[in-house]
Amino acid sequence: VILFGPANKTPMNPILEGLVTTLNTNGTVNVSPMGPHVEEGMRILHLRPFQTSETYRNLVRDRTGVFHVTDDVEMLARAAVDRLEGEPDLIEIEGVPAPILAGACRWFAFELHTIDDAHPRALATAHVTQQGFLREFFGFNRAKHAVLEAAILATRLPLLAPAELHAQMNQWRPLVEKTGGPAEHRAWAFLEGFIAEALTAS
Ligand SMILES: Cc1cc2nc3c(=O)[nH]c(=O)nc-3n(C[C@H](O)[C@H](O)[C@H](O)COP(=O)(O)O)c2cc1C
Numbered sequence: 001v002i003l004f005g006p007a008n009k010t011p012m013n014p015i016l017e018g019l020v021t022t023l024n025t026n027g028t029v030n031v032s033p034m035g036p037h038v039e040e041g042m043r044i045l046h047l048r049p050f051q052t053s054e055t056y057r058n059l060v061r062d063r064t065g066v067f068h069v070t071d072d073v074e075m076l077a078r079a080a081v082d083r084l085e086g087e088p089d090l091i092e093i094e095g096v097p098a099p100i101l102a103g104a105c106r107w108f109a110f111e112l113h114t115i116d117d118a119h120p121r122a123l124a125t126a127h128v129t130q131q132g133f134l135r136e137f138f139g140f141n142r143a144k145h146a147v148l149e150a151a152i153l154a155t156r157l158p159l160l161a162p163a164e165l166h167a168q169m170n171q172w173r174p175l176v177e178k179t180g181g182p183a184e185h186r187a188w189a190f191l192e193g194f195i196a197e198a199l200t201a202s
Pocket residue numbers: 017018030031032033034035036047048049050051052053054055056076079080081082148151152155
C-alpha cells in the first residue's frame with residue numbers, strides 16, 4: 001500500500017537502436033538492427049530477438065555477438081530487410097568472437113548470460129566483455145530518425161494495414177526531404193521501393 005508519494009517504480013532502461021553482428025553456421029556475418037534495453041554504463045544489454053530471427057538462432061548457438069552504435073541508417077535500413085549490398089567492411093579483434101562493423105561508431109562485444117524463450121520475443125541478458133571506439137557519432141538528424149522509423153515499418157509489413165503504413169510513411173518523408181543528406185535519401189528510396197514491391201507481391 002502506498003501511503004504517500006509516487007509509486008516507487010524503477011524506470012525502465014532506455015532502448016538503444018543499433019546493429020548486432022553474429023556468426024552464421026557457414027562462417028558469414030549476420031547483421032541485424034536490434035534495440036536492446038541498455039543499463040547505465042553499457043555493461044549489460046537486455047536483447048529481445050524474435051525467435052524467428054537469424055540473430056536469435058545464432059545467439060542461442062554461440063551465446064556471443066557484437067552490438068554496434070551507429071549513425072549509418074542506410075546500412076540499418078538494408079540490414080533490417082536482409083538486403084545488404086555484399087558483406088560490409090569488418091574488423092577482427094583478438095578475443096572478440098563475432099566480427100566488428102568497421103563503419104560503426106562504437107562496438108560492444110557481449111556474452112549471453114541468460115535467455116528466456118517463454119515468449120515469441122525472447123529475452124536475452126548479455127554482459128559486455130570488450131568494447132571499442134571507432135569514430136564520432138554524427139549527432140541528431142531528423143532524416144536519420146525518419147529512416148529508422150521507416151525501417152521498423154518495413155520489418156512489420158504483415159502486421160500493418162496498407163493505409164496505416166502509407167500514413168506513417170507520409171509523416172516521415174518530409175523529414176528526409178528537408179534534413180537528409182545523400183545517404184538518407186538513398187536509404188529512404190530503397191525502403192520505399194522495398195515496401196512497394198512487398199505490397200504488390202502480397
Ligand atoms: C531500429 C530497429 C530495431 C529493431 N529491433 C529489433 C529487436 O529488438 N528484436 C527483433 O527481433 N527485431 C528487431 N528489429 C527487426 C529485425 O532487425 C528484423 O526482423 C531483421 O530482419 C532480423 O534479421 P535476422 O533474421 O537476420 O536476425 C528491429 C528493426 C529495426 C529497424
